[in-house]
């Protein structure tokens with residue numbers, strides 16, 4: 001019997017919008033540093049690549065990686081400013097809100113995200129959905145998905161078989177959780193999966209039919 005539902009955040013609870021990368025410009029402005037589009041592109045690429053090289057999010061590691069990737073020097077405060085700016089970048093849909101409203105009356109809902117806990121918590125506040133979750137687990141406190149430690153932290157006190165993970169990344173949100181004995185649902189929002197090996201939803205509100 002499922003008791004706890006563990007949600008991924010980006011592109012599961014909050015769709016990622018390209019314009020959110022503009023938050024980097026906000027951070028540059030706060031340190032009076034002149035920037036150009038190429039720098040923004042390089043820095044956003046670095047963020048996308050970080051998990052290939054590091055198993056946990058540490059501000060100093062991420063900043064050093066971004067600096068190296070873009071070949072620029074940035075003060076330590078840049079990352080704090082950027083994470084603050086990013087906190088305002090979050091919109092979700094009425095469909096997702098309605099579904100969470102239904103689910104949180106039946107299950108203990110938490111978030112498990114490969115990003116900084118404080119920044120993701122701010123984004124959940126901005127999207128006005130933090131109230132549905134009893135806890136936000138970020139990857140600055142323990143290893144990122146799909147390391148087993150990540151799911152074990154998010155299960156926290158529940159049997160693994162009582163936990164259901166839901167997310168848009170087949171490796172991080174589905175396979176890793178299933179391997180540990182959790183249940184998992186793949187949120188295939190781009191309709192690219194046509195197999196039947198993994199339980200799949202195409203719309204977030206489909207969860208109301210299943211759970």
Ligand SMILES: [Mg+2]
Nearest residue numbers: 008010011168
């Ligand atoms: Mg995601």
